[in-house]
Amino acid sequence: MPMVEGKTRVIIEAVQPEIDGGRFPIKRTIGEEVTVEADIFADGHESLTALLRHRGEGEPDWTETPMEFLVNDRWRGTFAVDKIGSYRYTITAWVDRFKSWRQDLLKRISAHQKDLEVNLLVGANIIAEAQARASKRDGKLMAEWIDTLQSKQVTQKAKAKLALSDAVTRIMERYADRRFAVTYPEELEVAVDREKARFSSWYEMFPHSCAPRPGQHGTFRDCEAWLPYVAEMGFDILYLPPIHPIGHTNRKGKNNTLTAAPDDPGTPWAIGAEEGGHKAIHPQLGTLQDFHRLMRKAQEYGIEVALDMAFQCSPDHPYVKEHPEWFQWRPDGTIQYAENPPKKYQDIYPLDFGSENWQELWEELKSVVLFWIENGVRIFRVDNPHTKPFSFWEWLIGGIKADHPDVIFLSEAFTRPKIMYQLAKLGFSQSYTYFTWRNVKWELEQYFNELTRPPVSEFYRPNLWPNTPDILNNYLRDGGRPAFIARLVLAATLGANYGIYGPAFELCENRRKDEISEEYLDSEKYEIKHWDIERRDSLKGIISLVNKARRENPALQSDRGLRFHAVDNDQLICYSKCTPYGANVVLVVVNLDYRYKQSGWVALSLDELGIAPDQPYQVHDLLNGAIYTWQGPRNYVELNPSKLPAHIFRVEKTAPEKARLTENVTSKKGIFLAGQ
């Protein structure tokens, strides 16, 4: 056991946030805060000073922020991150001799000890030591203090007053003796993304169905015509399934049948044909120039285009000929297609990430991502990342983000929880969730308490989808329109990131292929659809209200600050979201029963909303414009699914008159009732 420096006495441990001992960064977006806590203590009873240190990538020096003592040897400090990229943080702390001496002096004074002369001389000595480290100017001041404390002419009372003064405290903080400071051995990382990683509204749409005339194959040009519609609903990301050439060999027909008709488009996920692979564009959609034009037009509407990144190949993909070693060959000389017995995907060959030639494969796939980045794409929805090695993703995302820190990767892994969390830890900016299958109150509460609190909230950004082209769950199938509205409101307010697969969603498409799978009947994955988005019962009106509420309420733009409140009815779920300092508070109540009217009493935790028990407050329904004045925790709510199964209230602590002026009550009414 070697003798360590005996004068370094401070222990710093249980630092939070810290993911897996510092192995992975925590995540933030620009402008957010990082609050760090730690157990910091030393032997004995002396006073400590603890500083939180942080620095952005490339900054040579630490910025130091004092940490405050909480309770039970727990300390806390906060810093903000204001640029994209990487930050580091750590903690330094020491036994503070001056602070300890000051504390001791205060104790003696409260204990009415008479003779403090020797103690004051001890103080003078401590100041004299610090003086050696001081600037000339401060040193002069300190010399005066030392003289005073040592003087026989000055009264003990005056000396004590000087010793305890703010001026002395401030200067002594500046020249604290840090020789035996302990610094936490880990430099922990914060990965800082742009805002959209935290707050985004996704709209997934098949370009092949965008043509104005039924039966025609849609093009990028056709997609342009949809932009005003998507923008009006308030979405800011337009996510397209793969836009690459689609294979012909073993192409699937309508409803995933084994034989395709000549005009069946094939699933866009069967990537690659004679026209090219992952860097090519499906000729029926248009050219690369058309794609650039779509992105440019989208930008004019405040919409970013996200691409699907599905690392797999149709049997016709150029890789199959050029790199047969990237696939798994069977003893009969065929390539192993994707298969999960009894399911078979004969139109798709998985890539073999562990082949002997894996390095070349990995580099090629990275070049695919870089290709689309060079073509202006900054958001990728990654298909099935859980079937590729973790080290591949860490290498790929790490490498990409080092040069392009504004790129966002959404992990489409619907698999076991530890795997989903691991993918998020190693770099994915956002992740799909089990939201789709959480439909009753207790499971929603339990799941979102897990997702929105540390440690998960430090590395996992949920992206909530009520439906996807693969998933039409029982709740939507059985509940129809009220169920779609309830799930929309839940997704858009429980998650700062959410998305829908449209127009199937806003048109409440709920016909399933069979009883067992969750697949749509006549799934758009295998055929061209023609959607009537002008239908009177479309949810587009309520969707735009919900997205407007999201844009106008910062509380809905972060996953932090979620709090469930009790309701005496299990069909009603109630929760609030708050900004960190409580300036914006949104309260949501949803009726989970799509059949019957439900009512009940909510019991709000008012203190967590910053409302006094005797203070009246207004709740403004952002969906129908109604305003209620409430007081105290218990309030009555009633929601009729055939009208509107949810409230999204903005909570106003100001006077009702002022609030009413800022609210256009009548104009918003009726939109969502059109389909009743």
Added chain:
Amino acid sequence: MPMVEGKTRVIIEAVQPEIDGGRFPIKRTIGEEVTVEADIFADGHESLTALLRHRGEGEPDWTETPMEFLVNDRWRGTFAVDKIGSYRYTITAWVDRFKSWRQDLLKRISAHQKDLEVNLLVGANIIAEAQARASKRDGKLMAEWIDTLQSKQVTQKAKAKLALSDAVTRIMERYADRRFAVTYPEELEVAVDREKARFSSWYEMFPHSCAPRPGQHGTFRDCEAWLPYVAEMGFDILYLPPIHPIGHTNRKGKNNTLTAAPDDPGTPWAIGAEEGGHKAIHPQLGTLQDFHRLMRKAQEYGIEVALDMAFQCSPDHPYVKEHPEWFQWRPDGTIQYAENPPKKYQDIYPLDFGSENWQELWEELKSVVLFWIENGVRIFRVDNPHTKPFSFWEWLIGGIKADHPDVIFLSEAFTRPKIMYQLAKLGFSQSYTYFTWRNVKWELEQYFNELTRPPVSEFYRPNLWPNTPDILNNYLRDGGRPAFIARLVLAATLGANYGIYGPAFELCENRRKDEISEEYLDSEKYEIKHWDIERRDSLKGIISLVNKARRENPALQSDRGLRFHAVDNDQLICYSKCTPYGANVVLVVVNLDYRYKQSGWVALSLDELGIAPDQPYQVHDLLNGAIYTWQGPRNYVELNPSKLPAHIFRVEKTAPEKARLTENVTSKKGIFLAGQ
């Protein structure tokens, strides 16, 4: 981002037990088990193999134990430690190609797939690869299997049967492809102590009060006469306050007064006088030879002598003259005595562990410990370790235990929780607790749930004291005899390690010096007492029954396996302790109200006691010999403090006849009633 080996795909994380990322060892005693859990998973859906590895210090090779899959990617394995010292453990795991293939084959068979020939050939290839690693003998067997799987003459059914056979599985496990195995990067440590670190019964006694005649100063020879008494009560550690020369300067008088009378002994903690310091023996107690003789005699009674290790000095300690630099000097030329304003300890100088000459001081203090080890002492109760640097203790204990792994250190730190835990982490074998101040049900339950479960239970061994020479708390003062019995039973059954300060305890001494402090009136720390241990109301009878119950019931010899059970009366506390596999179960009920009889219904968690709801079971009271037959979870209990405020039941799941035969009911009765 460097490219890591793409074929190593397994993640091993959230390993438990692991203290502070492996910074500190977990603790066990000889013969105990270490159960290790971890999250182990890879991308995709293939099968994994995970092995728990462990090795004792100096063993060149790991011993490997298969881990079993639990749920949600959690795995578990267990190993036992069978020698004192240090063990290491870690985990290794890999994607198991054969296992995965076998699993896939089973899936295909359940899905009634017809043509498995190609799949069986894949299996043959995997076996052929493993064959290259096999012994000649096994290789021959494998060659036959490969032939069979490739043969056109053998039916598919017969091939599948062979492929899925236990023989193939076993051989393929032996020659698994470990090339891309991942090993957890930390080698975690287990510190293994002798049994007494886990299970011990301490008796603290002042030698100066052991003389047969009142007023006389006791000697080590006098102490020998007490050994039968201590042994009869069932204690196995006799702990003596400091036995060194006591200072004269500023010696404290009776009741901690500032002036000592000529025959006042002084507190044993004011260590050091002209006769010597920490390596000398107080002349009034005897010689080093007398001390050796006491230890030898104690051993004959199964008792080990523990010494007090108080690193502080009286003003007369030789260190003060020889090493003035080891003390803190004040500007007036005096040494800073121990002080916690308004309290002053003028008879004690603290050592300055951070002095310029700290290395020499530390080495000297280590030599003190080594001196007593050379003189046969193996157990040290360390006074106020929390006022000395953590790094000192880590260095001292680590150094001592490297050469003397059988030494036990008890930490006497009554301070903030994080500090107490830190001292345990860095090496103390046992620790004092807040037990003394936990007197009502909810706080006992809360505190012992914290102490006896991970992570605390992995590094902290509580040692429970109802009283100490410094602490006579309100509960004992106010409650008298029933309170003493209740606290005895709680200490001895909630903790596998416990102790009492006697004879003050068994004689129910409960007079306090004043209302504010917890000090005894006429404290033995400052004067020689003469105790009448033959008093009829002594608790010695019940103490020996309680210690007998501890010796005879392994469940009481470990802090693991504690479980609280509900009682519908807050004055009654009920808990069970079980051995790991449930062979021994003890159930304790204590009436915490020292004034009134209390009754209630306990609601036992029978499944945790291994009892079926419809199975009758017997509970044998080890204090009064009574036997009750119970059934189901709810049972009535009634405890009268003026008789006996506690049950210690051994739970017997066998037939009542057999149980009764092994129990001598009448002979034990009445002992504890003597004082009523």
